[in-house]
Ligand SMILES: [Zn+2]
């Protein structure tokens with residue numbers, strides 16, 4: 474599943490690593506402290522096999538991998554919600570214009 478995560482600007486590890494959740498798993502000295510968490514969420518995309526289709530983006534605040542040991546509560550901050558809305562709008566526009574873009578690039582390559 475694609476998710477929005479905050480990462481540390483200093484060591485690029487996840488925000489949760491600095492909050493004690495998985496602290497200690499890595500020998501990262503920065504993660505033992507509060508770090509320098511970027512308020513802008515980072516989009517982490519995953520691809521589903523077969524076909525390498527981009528998996529849908531999980532809604533901020535929802536549970537990821539619910540019921541497993543890898544369970545993670547997604548960030549619910551305003552920044553994540555804003556980014557989520559942006560990406561959802563982008564995805565909608567991209568799918569509606571794909572056909573016309575392909576037709577245009579096809580005809581221009583023939584004349585050149
Ligand atoms: Zn770290």
Ligand SMILES: [Zn+2]
Nearest residue numbers: 481484503508
């Ligand atoms: Zn850090």
Ligand SMILES: [Zn+2]
Nearest residue numbers: 548549550553
């Ligand atoms: Zn957030």
